[in-house]
Amino acid sequence: MELLSDAFVYLCAAVIAVPIANRLGLGSVLGYLIAGVVIGPVLGIVGSETTEVQHFAEFGVVMMLFLVGLELQPAVLWKMRKQLIGLGGLQVVGTTAVFAGIALAFGLAWQAALALGMILALSSTAIVLQTLNEKGWLKTQGGQSSFSVLLTQDIAVIPMLAILPLLAVGHVAGGGAAHSDGHGHGGHEGGGAHGGEALAALPGWAQALVIIAVIIAIIVAGRHLLRPVFRFIAEAHLREIFTATALLLVIGIALLMDFVGLSPALGTFLAGVVLSDSDYRHELESDIEPFKGLLLGLFFLTVGAGIDFNLLFGAPLTIFGLALGLMAVKFALLFALGTLFRLDGPDRWLFALGLAQAGEFAFVLFGFASSSGALEQGLLQTITLVVAISMLLTPALFILYEKVIAPRAAAKSDREPDVVDSKGRVVIVGMGRFGQIVGRLLLTSGYDVVILDHDPQTVENLSKVGIRTFYGDATRPDLLHGAGVGDADLFIAAIDDRDKQTLVVEHVAKTYPNVKILARARDRHHVYELENVGAHVAEREVFEGALALGKQALVELGSHPFRAQTKAKEFRNHDFAMLDDLRENYNDGGVDKSYIDAMRAHAETLFDIMKVDRGEERHERTERGWNPPPKSDATLGLTPEGEETRG
Amino acid sequence: MFETANAVQGVTAVDLYARYPDFNIDVDAEQAQLTEHDVVIFQHPLYWYSAPSIMKEWQDLVLEYGFAYGQHGHALDDKVFLNAVTTGAKSAAYSEEGMNHADLRSLLAPFEKTADLCRMRYLAPFVLFGAGRAVEEGRLDVHRNAYDDLLKALVAERLDLDKAARADVLTEDLYDFILKGEPV
Numbered sequence: 148m149e150l151l152s153d154a155f156v157y158l159c160a161a162v163i164a165v166p167i168a169n170r171l172g173l174g175s176v177l178g179y180l181i182a183g184v185v186i187g188p189v190l191g192i193v194g195s196e197t198t199e200v201q202h203f204a205e206f207g208v209v210m211m212l213f214l215v216g217l218e219l220q221p222a223v224l225w226k227m228r229k230q231l232i233g234l235g236g237l238q239v240v241g242t243t244a245v246f247a248g249i250a251l252a253f254g255l256a257w258q259a260a261l262a263l264g265m266i267l268a269l270s271s272t273a274i275v276l277q278t279l280n281e282k283g284w285l286k287t288q289g290g291q292s293s294f295s296v297l298l299t300q301d302i303a304v305i306p307m308l309a310i311l312p313l314l315a316v317g318h319v320a321g322g323g324a325a326h327s328d329g330h331g332h333g334g335h336e337g338g339g340a341h342g343g344e345a346l347a348a349l350p351g352w353a354q355a356l357v358i359i360a361v362i363i364a365i366i367v368a369g370r371h372l373l374r375p376v377f378r379f380i381a382e383a384h385l386r387e388i389f390t391a392t393a394l395l396l397v398i399g400i401a402l403l404m405d406f407v408g409l410s411p412a413l414g415t416f417l418a419g420v421v422l423s424d425s426d427y428r429h430e431l432e433s434d435i436e437p438f439k440g441l442l443l444g445l446f447f448l449t450v451g452a453g454i455d456f457n458l459l460f461g462a463p464l465t466i467f468g469l470a471l472g473l474m475a476v477k478f479a480l481l482f483a484l485g486t487l488f489r490l491d492g493p494d495r496w497l498f499a500l501g502l503a504q505a506g507e508f509a510f511v512l513f514g515f516a517s518s519s520g521a522l523e524q525g526l527l528q529t530i531t532l533v534v535a536i537s538m539l540l541t542p543a544l545f546i547l548y549e550k551v552i553a554p555r556a557a558a559k560s561d562r563e564p565d566v567v568d569s570k571g572r573v574v575i576v577g578m579g580r581f582g583q584i585v586g587r588l589l590l591t592s593g594y595d596v597v598i599l600d601h602d603p604q605t606v607e608n609l610s611k612v613g614i615r616t617f618y619g620d621a622t623r624p625d626l627l628h629g630a631g632v633g634d635a636d637l638f639i640a641a642i643d644d645r646d647k648q649t650l651v652v653e654h655v656a657k658t659y660p661n662v663k664i665l666a667r668a669r670d671r672h673h674v675y676e677l678e679n680v681g682a683h684v685a686e687r688e689v690f691e692g693a694l695a696l697g698k699q700a701l702v703e704l705g706s707h708p709f710r711a712q713t714k715a716k717e718f719r720n721h722d723f724a725m726l727d728d729l730r731e732n733y734n735d736g737g738v739d740k741s742y743i744d745a746m747r748a749h750a751e752t753l754f755d756i757m758k759v760d761r762g763e764e765r766h767e768r769t770e771r772g773w774n775p776p777p778k779s780d781a782t783l784g785l786t787p788e789g790e791e792t793r794g
Numbered sequence: 795m796f797e798t799a800n801a802v803q804g805v806t807a808v809d810l811y812a813r814y815p816d817f818n819i820d821v822d823a824e825q826a827q828l829t830e831h832d833v834v835i836f837q838h839p840l841y842w843y844s845a846p847s848i849m850k851e852w853q854d855l856v857l858e859y860g861f862a863y864g865q866h867g868h869a870l871d872d873k874v875f876l877n878a879v880t881t882g883a884k885s886a887a888y889s890e891e892g893m894n895h896a897d898l899r900s901l902l903a904p905f906e907k908t909a910d911l912c913r914m915r916y917l918a919p920f921v922l923f924g925a926g927r928a929v930e931e932g933r934l935d936v937h938r939n940a941y942d943d944l945l946k947a948l949v950a951e952r953l954d955l956d957k958a959a960r961a962d963v964l965t966e967d968l969y970d971f972i973l974k975g976e977p978v
Contacts, residue, residue, distance in 0.1 A: 780864050
């Protein structure tokens with residue numbers, strides 16, 4: 148029961164605080180943090196157990212990195228190498244050096260100073276990535292640079308974990324024992340405690356060998372084993388089992404990483420990268436996404452709840468001064484780096500302001516540093532608080548950027564806005580008989596097309612002929628979101644099932660008002676239905692095909708091919724005119740008597756059009772082709788002698 | 795040139811291939827549009843000494859008996875008709891002695907006769923010769939500016955129509971054809 152009541156308290160705080168914070172423009176992260184402060188230090192509903200919950204919630208960071216990996220194809224990662232090593236590397240090394248220098252000046256031993264420097268060099272992946280994503284800044288230059296630095300920091304955690312025990316002053320904790328406590332920033336209790344030990348017995352080279360073997364195993368399995376497994380599971384058409392599989396995958400990899408003493412976050416990130424080429428990427432994304440969101444939220448809650456108000460009120464000036472000082476130093480270094488790497492005005496500000504806090508990894512590394520004796524207890528408590536405050540202040544910096552710097556830069560710059568993907572992005576759902584034709588036309592015309600289909604067999608077959616298709620049920624809002632409908636220019640709904648089709652169009656029209664929707668319609672009534680729920684264009688699926696066959700039939704029956712073509716064209720024109728004419732009638736009461744009457748009238752006109760037998764005066768307005776003038780017009784020189792030529 | 799035309803106030807620029815990609819020309823709409831305007835310009839490259847096919851289709855369907863010509867077809871009476879063309883060959887090719895053994899206006903006779911039959915005033919064609927090399931030779935901008943002047947003069951009714959009807963061709967040098975007077 149305690150679990151349920153705890154869950155109730157946390158969820159309650161989140162549900163109340165986050166929407167309010169969002170409404171006020173503060174962003175969800177600050178909402179969670181405030182909720183945490185309220186239920187923790189202010190109301191005292193939750194207390195000491197928050198540290199435990201926090202360890203659990205850190206798994207959200209692991210999931211987040213898995214998702215980040217899913218978004219990053221290896222080719223993209225390779226393209227980023229310069230940013231990762233240059234920008235990211237300089238940030239980590241430079242910031243470490245500066246903080247270590249400051250700590251030395253304050254009289255700390257060099258080992259402790261170095262430990263502190265490394266820990267404070269890290270920024271908060273959780274807050275920053277979440278915010279960049281939420282605000283849609285991740286694709287900007289500043290966002291991309293921030294992301295590169297965060298990624299480098301995540302990777303840098305591994306060598307840091309290796310170095311920290313070596314920096315222990317005084318009592319020397321056994322390397323293995325130290326490992327068991329820290330084991331990576333995403334660490335959680337339980338399994339990991341045995342992690343380092345499992346390999347500690349082996350000599351160094353063997354450890355390294357095991358680690359390399361595990362990484363290779365993940366890559367090979369990800370490439371060759373997961374697709375058949377996912378396919379097998381997808382064919383069961385049980386959504387929750389697919390979700391379970393996705394969770395199993397992430398947790399499994401985290402455990403495996405733990406076991407060999409590597410960071411679970413890094414491991415799942417790697418797994419994500421491997422799977423980023425897979426057909427199941429979008430489905431995996433939308434399955435993991437809610438878990439990640441909740442766990443990260445919980446993590447922020449616990450950060451808020453964990454603030455030690457006694458210590459804070461004991462020396463508020465010192466604590467806040469340190470926090471602001473910390474952020475000022477990081478900001479200055481980042482700003483300089485931004486200048487060095489030629490980031491433009493607002494991008495440089497976003498980059499420098501966004502990454503100015505210390506990160507959640509610091510909490511984990513502090514735990515690690517304290518157990519290994521690299522840093523002493525009293526200092527740790529103060530610094531922990533400073534880190535928490537700096538994280539708490541981060542949303543304010545983003546608000547500063549959003550409300551002050553970005554508008555000012557926008558007003559000042561007369562530069563053309565960046566052309567984002569001028570080729571146009573298209574999402575197609577439904578890759579059956581209809582969607583395939585549309586999709587192939589667009590793909591062969593060189594457009595960037597994301598295709599979703601709910602049938603594993605179709606997905607597999609299309610992949611075989613080289614058309615990248617993702618598995619997933621398009622009626623799921625989260626999956627549509629994952630497929631990038633929000634960034635698309637065009638959404639093409641080509642689902643066979645009539646009701647599902649309407650449902651999907653309605654959802655997309657409501658959720659993404661800027662996306663143009665083209666939809667396949669079953670028949671005329673479905674056209675109206677789709678238009679009413681927000682489709683911009685609806686095309687009847689069999690109309691053109693049937694017309695083409697009808698035209699062939701006329702030819703077979705002896706019509707001149709061009710005559711048959713003209714007839715079909717007339718028929719088509721009339722039918723489209725009827726589609727327009729009947730729209731209002733249909734929307735006003737559906738298929739009622741007046742609708743049927745109107746249809747009957749149209750059928751009669753059509754009959755007249757098609758049967759026109761052309762005699763002397765061929766000027767019925769109903770058929771438009773080249774018509775010779777009548778012989779009786781004396782003004783045109785048509786009389787045998789041609790006595791009059793023109794008037 | 796289409797953009798130039800589109801930017802002039804009082805000019806309706808129509809891309810026929812965009813409006814009717816399947817050649818399914820809406821005759822009623824086209825006729826209504828003709829009625830609303832005083833000048834009709836066929837702006838096109840010279841394909842086989844004529845206009846691209848959709849413009850022929852447009853003539854076949856839109857210039858109907860009883861609308862554009864015939865005893866009761868007076869919808870286009872006294873409107874102005876002009877070909878604004880670009881040619882591949884240089885101006886020397888369009889002469890008795892040149893490659894084509896005829897000047898441009900003679901070659902465009904079917905358009906002139908069509909305009910006559912519709913009781914419209916046919917002006918000498920406005921032409922950019924040797925269009926393929928116009929950009930390299932810096933002639934395109936000159937021509938576009940002249941086109942702009944021509945269209946503005948037509949809109950402001952300051953083009954000397956009689957003189958333009960008598961000329962062989964209209965080129966960039968329009969000075970003699972634009973009437974002086976109070977700026978509009």
